Amino acid sequence: MALSGVQKDRGDLRIHESMDELKTDLADYIAELSDVSVKERGFFAIALSGGSLIGLMGKLCEVPYNKTVDWSKWYIFWADERVVARNHADSNYKLAKDGLLSKVPIVPSHVHSINDSVSAEEAADNYEFVIRQLVKTHVVSVSEINDCPKFDLILLGLGADGHIASLFPNHPALDEREEWVTFITDSPKPPPERITFTLPVINSASNVAVVVTGEGKADALHLAIEEVGPDGSLIPARMVQPTMGKLVWFLDKQAASKLKNSDLNS
Numbered sequence: 001m002a003l004s005g006v007q008k009d010r011g012d013l014r015i016h017e018s019m020d021e022l023k024t025d026l027a028d029y030i031a032e033l034s035d036v037s038v039k040e041r042g043f044f045a046i047a048l049s050g051g052s053l054i055g056l057m058g059k060l061c062e063v064p065y066n067k068t069v070d071w072s073k074w075y076i077f078w079a080d081e082r083v084v085a086r087n088h089a090d091s092n093y094k095l096a097k098d099g100l101l102s103k104v105p106i107v108p109s110h111v112h113s114i115n116d117s118v119s120a121e122e123a124a125d126n127y128e129f130v131i132r133q134l135v136k137t138h139v140v141s142v143s144e145i146n147d148c149p150k151f152d153l154i155l156l157g158l159g160a161d162g163h164i165a166s167l168f169p170n171h172p173a174l175d176e177r178e179e180w181v182t183f184i185t186d187s188p189k190p191p192p193e194r195i196t197f198t199l200p201v202i203n204s205a206s207n208v209a210v211v212v213t214g215e216g217k218a219d220a221l222h223l224a225i226e227e228v229g230p231d232g233s234l235i236p237a238r239m240v241q242p243t244m245g246k247l248v249w250f251l252d253k254q255a256a257s258k259l260k261n262s263d264l265n266s
């Protein structure tokens with residue numbers, strides 16, 4: 001059984017005994033949010049990340065979720081994307097398509113990947129434009145406190161350096177407050193060119209889930225949840241603080257092994 005708890009101002013922590021348990025809990029959580037959004041709004045606007053996340057969402061392709069989820073109401077976006085061709089091994093779209101989207105009955109026109117034939121700057125501008133059109137038609141809600149899109153769910157991974165989406169430590173993209181989608185050409189993790197949701201968009205979502213596994217992420221997770229860095233600086237994951245929405249951390253025991261103060265119950 002998962003241990004769960006609340007860390008003051010840092011959301012709900014769900015720590016899982018096994019990978020299988022984490023995958024089932026994550027699939028249940030996503031399926032439930034999809035049900036609620038479809039009932040309340042008629043759509044489910046979900047933003048994915050790349051990396052290990054897609055494999056951890058794998059149960060959604062299996063019974064019962066593949067039959068019970070209302071896939072026809074899903075609208076898919078990416079919280080970050082690498083600026084490479086859609087069929088390139090580094091593409092977050094390709095990862096999600098091969099691992100998830102091709103295995104469930106998603107409507108192809110509801111899958112909003114970036115334009116892969118333009119520069120990173122143009123891809124970011126185009127992507128923001130696409131999201132603006134979908135906000136106008138209410139497919140994506142709008143935040144009550146700023147003009148940002150309010151995604152029903154944004155799913156994030158965590159890098160060992162503390163990055164989320166393509167927001168890396170000490171990068172000026174962390175300070176972007178005007179744009180919804182920005183670009184970088186100097187990612188410390190290859191490939192260098194990426195687009196990414198900005199912090200105001202991430203923090204305007206109704207729900208944000210950060211999915212973190214493995215001992216290699218334990219230090220970053222500790223800094224994201226419990227402590228600021230030695231110089232008082234915040235890692236990007238620490239800046240994920242939904243203003244009105246709910247934040248949940250899906251963790252395995254290895255990733256959670258350096259948490260000290262969390263108040264956990266089984």
Ligand SMILES: O=C1O[C@H](COP(=O)(O)O)[C@@H](O)[C@H](O)[C@H]1O
Nearest residue numbers: 049050051052053157158159165
């Ligand atoms: O480069 C990226 O890395 C992060 C973390 O990936 P993981 O494999 O360590 O889970 C990912 O969330 C992001 O979308 C991706 O572009």
